[in-house]
Amino acid sequence: MKTSWYKEPWAWLIFTLPAIAIVAGVATYIIANHEPDALVIGDYYKKGKAINLELGKIKQAQKLGIRFNLTLTDDSLVLSPTGIEKEFPLLNVNFHHATLAEKDFSLVLTADGNGDFRQALEQRVSGKWKITITPFENHWKIQDTLHLPRVETIEIVPDTAEAN
Template identity: 40%
Template structure:
């Protein structure tokens, strides 16, 4: 006499395949729901595109003014000074540092010039790496963006380049 189906190997083996897919799907959905929103996905791409165009205009304004900075690092401090295109009245500068791979390390500083026209700031993270530095004046009329490698062992020229937008 034959065994009933539920005591045989093959029905259970064949049912195991779809059940394993269902379990894998549940695990995947659980992991995906715990991760939250993806910062790389933009909800309003039109608005983001308009913002990028506005930033390009600010870079062009910096190019027209021939603005260039000299960046120098000494341990955990840095100095910025105009190499060309300095305005008659030196205003405060907002300097943003964006880490190339770790957004939680991004930071910004608002700097004012000393009597010699030198802006001084402090670096928050002393580790090596590629950073994008963005400099804008207090009135936000122009923008200078460039990628730099820290630590900087020599004086760097920071110019308004359109690729950094």
């Protein structure tokens, strides 16, 4: 006796598996495009070409003997120059979060009477951060990757291994 195709369990098995795969594929596509990953560095090719320029700035900081001690509390940041060149009119300090670009922020600091650079922080800084320090003229650069918060003072020195 011949039965209808829709009464056969094997027919439903054969039709159900591809249907599930299609639904899963569409769901994956929707999830992946709903909130795409934020790229912390958008154009990797241009960034790669610029590494040699950045290395030159770091080597210039090494040549000048520039170093900083960073003290970071919950609500303030203090940068103390400790190298040969200690007089800077203005510093740009950039904090780049390792994975969340929306947490990135920049500070423009001027020296106080002691030559230290102080800034009150609006947000708590915790996690893995790349900190970049440059003068206003941008002729040298120091950067370091840090896990924050830390209780102790952190020495930031020019290191070509930290270049982008």
